[in-house]
Amino acid sequence: MATLYDDARSGSLTLDKLNTYLKAAPDKSIIDKPGGSEQLTPLAGACLGGHLDVVRLLLNNPYRNAGPNAPSINDLTPLYYATRESPATDRAAIVRTLLKAGAAVDATSAYDGHNTPLMNAISQTRDRDVVHELVDYGASLTIKNDNGITAQTLAVRYRMTSDVLPREKRNNTLSLIVHHIISIILYIISIVNSGILNSIFDAVKILFGISGKEDAGLKKEIKDGGSVKAFTGNLKDYVKDQGLDKFFPRNEPFFATLAQKAAALRDDPNTGLNTPNNLKRLIFLSLYQPIIYCDDSGSMAGGDRYEHQREIVSRIAHIATKIVPDGSGVLLRFINHSSPDDMFSAEAIDAAVRAVRPSGGTRLGSVLRDRILEPYLYKILASPNKRLERPLLICTITDGCPTNEEANTFKNEIVKCRDRLRESGFENPGKAVMFLISQIGDDADATRFLDDLNSDDKIRDMLYCTSDRLDRMFLQHKNNERSLEVWLLKLLTQPIMEGMSLPE
Known part of the structure; x- marks a missing residue:
């Protein structure tokens, strides 16, 4: 009873x-x-x-x-x-x-x-x-x-x-930058929804919190524009003038598309992501390029680990592609299996993970370097004609500690990444590349591996280790899709927001 x-x-x-x-x-x-x-x-x-x-x-x-x-x-x-x-x-x-x-x-x-x-x-x-x-x-x-x-x-x-x-x-230089970027996007939402295309700044409503709160500083910093197209053109100049083009997209359509899709999501009654705080988190996430790095080693075949990983990864991809333009989706990489170079939609991510049968070892650090950092960061840093379109968010999921490589390889690759970024002029490497690592399953060695990473001051500025096992939290939220989406959104945005207090 x-x-x-x-x-x-x-x-x-x-x-x-x-x-x-x-x-x-x-x-x-x-x-x-x-x-x-x-x-x-x-x-x-x-x-x-x-x-x-x-x-x-x-x-x-x-x-x-x-x-x-x-x-x-x-x-x-x-x-x-x-x-x-x-x-x-x-x-x-x-x-x-x-x-x-x-x-x-x-x-x-x-x-x-x-x-x-x-x-x-x-x-x-x-x-x-x-x-x-x-x-x-x-x-x-x-x-x-x-x-x-x-x-x-x-x-x-x-x-x-x-x-x-x-x-x-509770703010700093970069948080102020992000505040401007998000305010700009939310302002575009107000333009898209209101239909006010003339004398835009006569009714400036920076929707921070989607509340209609005016940002007088931004009003002065961006020139008057007669249309969304003209406004986003001015936005490009603003991004460049403020030195934001090192971190954020420079192409005009990106912001406008982000705003249009965010506006549609705000009016969608079938999601828990349409609240003011969640919209801000989602826009923040969209400024980053997610790379999902999956453990497909043989140990993942045990129990429901791989299936839980597939469901989690599929939903992560769904959230990360909610409001970004087509072609700006999610990258997927495995430890042992190959995957296409294209940016995936949520549906393609799910199909790719389904197609893999777990096997092999856990060369977590070596493959991080070869399949992710080399092609998507180091080659770009080495080319005078290329630049990062978006900061990288590398989401690693694993059920065990590394095998078939030196124990500290994963940690050492993060240290090398930080050093390469500093050599390339990124004074704060953690704002250009952030690593998120999460455990699936209850392997004690994996827990010790993550604890060791989490306690290392050398990589603390670039690495976020989640405190909860992904599969346990997934099962807790699985029967409530809204709750599941909100939990995953917070999981994804926590590392890139940590150390950066956005104005409330």
Whole structure:
């Protein structure tokens, strides 16, 4: 028979059920008591499960509101579970809800080594949105945990120093550049949708957050244009004048197409990607060239690993090609099998992955160099007549540690990539090429391999290791396509947004 704890943990608790449980209990304080097999309070269980609607119900209902600081087993508060254990999709919203209800922003427990919620958000989930929420509610950067480490120290270690700044200071030069680019694209959306093609700047509405917020600086920086074509022509001049052409596309149609497709997506009721924040993330992602690097070694044939990888890769390709122009799709590479040089559509990506039968070893670093870095970066850097059309986002999926090559080959290739970029004039290599690596499966050696990469300061500016196993998170979201899309979008954009706070 289900209990209050079961329903809160599973997300099935409703107002009527809550009333029934409270009436049946000898004391309504049951709402703040630990229970169930995990010895969690109902609120902690809802946070652990990622159920935003249940969190809101427990904190605000006509019968008895849950205490935002009521501890579960080991004196762990709901904010602990929200910042460290909650699924990514609604994590920031849950944290915001708890803080608004009065959750103690610096609550700690001896069980967790007296790590604050901010420490966990930085070191465990690396969730920028959650870090921002905690900082904005006054989270301490100087409290020390049992190891004598502060949140400020962790922010340096995990390249999140800009994220722990006060809200008004959370930007830097590149974030301002990206803000301009995204504002430009969202402004074009407003032109496309409004039909206002004359005296454009009489009604400048930079849709940051799709809210109609005017950007006076941008208004002055881009000349008046009488049409979308003229406007995007001026945009090309703006990109060049601002020195953005080293990082972002220089061809006029790219931005206009991005804007038109983003406008259509905004009005699509069948996707979860059409919210203001998700549109901004999607536009940001579209400024990068994704290269999906798949593990097709023999070990991937075990269980459902390869099939899960196929489904994840197919959806990644679908998201990454949502609003980019035709021909600006996704590149696909395998460790052991060849693949065409063309940029793939989402459908072609799925077909290509289906056609492969896993076999061979895991020469992760050597093949990274030979099939990705050499043709798509080094040859371009070596040619005086070529330049990067878009920064690269190289997404690696693997189920094991490298074989048939030196153990540090993958890491060394990232270091060499960074050095080549600096030699070619890229002062911040991590803004030209970013590596994302994720584990599929539960191989302990693979986990140690990723942990070793994640702890290496030499490559921290170019490499992002995901904290969750892809297949486990995929199964969690699989039955909710909207939730799955949003999770993958956040996964893809996290590495390129880390260390770069976009104005809110």
